[in-house]
Amino acid sequence: MALGTIAARPSPRPSAQAVPGAALAEAARLLDSDPAMALARAEALIKAHRGLPPAELIAAQALRRMGKGQSALTRLIALDRAQPGVAPILWELAQAAGEVGDGRRAVAALETLTRAQPQVASGWYLLAREWRRLGETDKAWRADLSAIHASSSDPELVKAALAMNAGELDAAEAMLRARLGRVPDDASATRLIGEIHWRRGDLAEAMVWVEKALDMAPGFDLARDFLIRLLLQTNRLPEAQAHAETLCASPMQSPAHRLLRASVLVRLGDQEGAGAIYEALLRDAPDNAHVWQNLGHVRKTLGDQNAAVEAYRRAIGITATMGEAWWSLANLKTAKFTAEDRAAMQAAIATGPTGEDLFHLHFALGKALEDASDYAASFDHYATANRLRRAEIDYSAQGTHEAAAEHAATFTAPFYAARDGEGGCMAPDPIFILGLPRSGSTLVEQILSSHSMIEGTHELPEMMMIAGRLKSRAEQGEYASYGDLLASLSPADRTRLGEEYIDLTRIHRQTDRPLFIDKMPNNWQNAGLIKMILPRARIIDARRHPMACCFSGWKQHFARGQVFTYDLAEIGAYYRDYVAQMAAFDEAVPGAVHRVIYEQMVADTQAEVARLLTYVGVDFEEACLSFWENKRAVRTASSEQVRRPIYRDGLEQWTHYADWLAPLRDALGPVIEAYPDPPQDWAAHLAQ
Structure with missing residues (x-):
């Protein structure tokens, strides 16, 4: 349950007198439509029941909605002293303090709140915003990440994600939009709607939603990662580069962030920059076959064939069934395979790889057998590779x-004659x-x-x-x-x-x-x-x-x-x-x-x-x-x-x-x- 919802229907510790539940509920219902009336009802309850804490909270909420933030804050500070550690009070206190510019008090309340309820993402999101207002970017980023972590176990979001992954896109979107109606600043729900649009093939709308999620939570690394990939798909390379650099500044450092930045640099033609990232990653994790393969691609592009061969062979030495590395060696065209290489590829195929590894191995073995002048066997492997690949493709x-x-x-x-000399960019x-x-x-x-x-x-x-x-x-x-x-x-x-x-x-x-x-x-x-x-x-x-x-x-x-x-x-x-x-x-x-x-x-x-x-x-x-x-x-x-x-x-x-x-x-x-x-x-x- 969102903290805002809890705060709207408070249940702090009851007073000694019987709590007038129906009257409290009626006052709470008036908060959004008529806060002045809600305040009047709350004040009447406070007078009748000697400072009733739930009514004090409603009064403070009403004052904040009426634009009287400082008055609300004064009452909330007193209420917090009288009723320490109550989540709805802390939530309202943090919002009131933030609105009047008392960021430190807001942060103190939210840190207490998130320690008590770490599974509720709303508190973390608000804490991130307050840290950001105070210029504490790193702390804000970490709070956003904690919010995302809390969201990952939220039953409502989990249900929507399962529906999306099952292909029930309309049902998933309906769940998420209903949630955003109640919790409009939920960055996780917003990002998921972006993914639903991506799965439908609407990249433009997907980007709109993912950008909204990042506006809500700039430290949402998974959303930024997703946005970079969307930008790459639409060839918006300068924007992808800017976001990749931001992602690499995350306090939660990940090799995946640097790999994604390298991919952007490759698309921009900065092979040297990408190569430097791969080499740095390999110094930390020398047994990463995929990074060796990527380094081989860069070295090949830059014309350093010997170094490319070395990188591809390092990848194969780590993962013998890595079909793309074998094919990359074959794709050098000027590199020749040995009998031992052919035997190794045949052994790799015999282990039963699937998907890209399998068809890449067949393409590579076709080239190896072509080099050995065994054209019949070579053709068989080329034909198998093409059949496997064609089965994955929609082409007419x-x-x-x-x-x-x-x-x-x-x-x-006639078409061109009618347009001769009119229109078109004349850049040569x-x-x-x-x-x-x-x-x-x-x-x-x-x-x-x-x-x-x-x-x-x-x-x-x-x-x-x-x-x-x-x-x-x-x-x-x-x-x-x-x-x-x-x-x-x-x-x-x-x-x-x-x-x-x-x-x-x-x-x-x-x-x-x-x-x-x-x-x-x-x-x-x-x-x-x-x-x-x-x-x-x-x-x-x-x-x-x-x-x-x-x-x-x-x-x-x-x-x-x-x-x-x-x-x-x-x-x-x-x-x-x-x-x-x-x-x-x-x-x-x-x-x-x-x-x-x-x-x-x-x-x-x-x-x-x-x-x-x-x-x-x-x-x-x-x-x-x-x-x-x-x-x-x-x-x-x-x-x-x-x-x-x-x-x-x-x-x-x-x-x-x-x-x-x-x-x-x-x-x-x-x-x-x-x-x-x-x-x-x-x-x-x-x-x-």
Whole structure:
């Protein structure tokens, strides 16, 4: 029961006379609606019953509600002396003292109260607020944490949490809202409502509620942790960083807080900062396999392959079934597995791991057997890994096809002619590299980012987020279709959206170079939108032989996204849709897209680099030919391959698996023979 409720219906020690219960209850009921009348009733009871303590409490409560805090406090001090240690009196005394600025007296009352009733969160919350008013941040933080601890055993909150975890979200929310109606400052109930919205997929509303919880209890570490994760999901990185730094200042130090801060730094591109956190954590706990794995990721990104291998092997040495660490070794591409490694992975699989560990182990063992030229066994493990991963994913190949067809139907030559010279942000900064993963896009990025005018960032989500927000408006029925919504955008709308993209991506830029690269491959689906809102942006389509590209993507496990890659037929269909849509875009806006054919880049690097730089609009620089000397952080699967000169090894690797790739060949159809040009039936394909 909340302390405020107890105080509203007091039951201090009775006087010698019979207590007029009905009259006391009536006076208490008047406190919120008519405090002056409540005071009058209480005073009458006090006079009739010689200083009746329950009536004294009601009188003090009425005075406080009437804005006469000092008078209320005077009576409460006297009442506390006469009736020491009574919880409702202490609760009211603390509130009155706080309201008149007597923080020390409020704290003294609340410390007595919370010692007597440590299981009641309301007292701790009020104590935290009073400590905060006194500037005692650390003590306030600890009081908030005690409040949260008390809430964890509150039967009402436990019942709501159990309902939420059982998927009964509406019932759980109803319980929590009813509680907040009685106890409006309950931070735990408020955070739980935020989690309910998150489980429904409404991240914006979830953040509103979690932020409310933190306003109520700034020391609520679990709520701040949750908010940081929500901010990361919505790519609000500066805010996530600020909250992560606050969390790490908690008096209840936890390695989990520092790990979360490291995750934020990784997203911000501060690999060195994240690495320093991991190394510090390992000095304290050297047997933490997950931290060794994370350190390996950072070292790989920074180009220190030997140190990355060491970190991954340390992780595996601690936990032999750690599939992600095995896969991370495989994902270095240039690292080779031994016979002992293959035996260790097979033994790990035999122990029966599940989930991510299992499919990561199969992906890694597929790579190990590929290195050993045992292609049949390698394919079996790749196929098992992909089957396990695909079962976890919600992906619609038909949805991709329909989106490509809508893109082609929307972004036509007449569409752009009607908007020529009107609207859109005219910033020349962005260079988009798009296409499929494993198409050579990281190589193109590394070449361009070796130029003194161009900054390489990484695969930025901002354009995808802008497009997703626009699409959701159509899906919610505001427009008949996404195409109709795009057609309705005014010049001012297009300018605003382009400026939004530039503003959002500023956080990723660490240098003063005038141009920057966004290497999100999936942005081929947004090529038309890019041209609409950023007319001067450069668009580079990195393309690789369809069999080589698709097979390479299929045998790759991606940390996030790329959900179309785990089935040979689906990745083939995706490639075919991509080629058709880009052919339509080339026809609508000739010359807008510069295409880099991977095999041509390998065959005549200097000529292709010169062509590429001319399109971007910068002078030729020799550094672009020695791109492997560029020490920038690279976060994609090709990070190690672009740290050495161009090589031909991977061009025909897929042919070792040709006997098993019929589903891929069938899905690609005429795209294979036509490559590097689109097939003649691309328009008919989109019309299907």
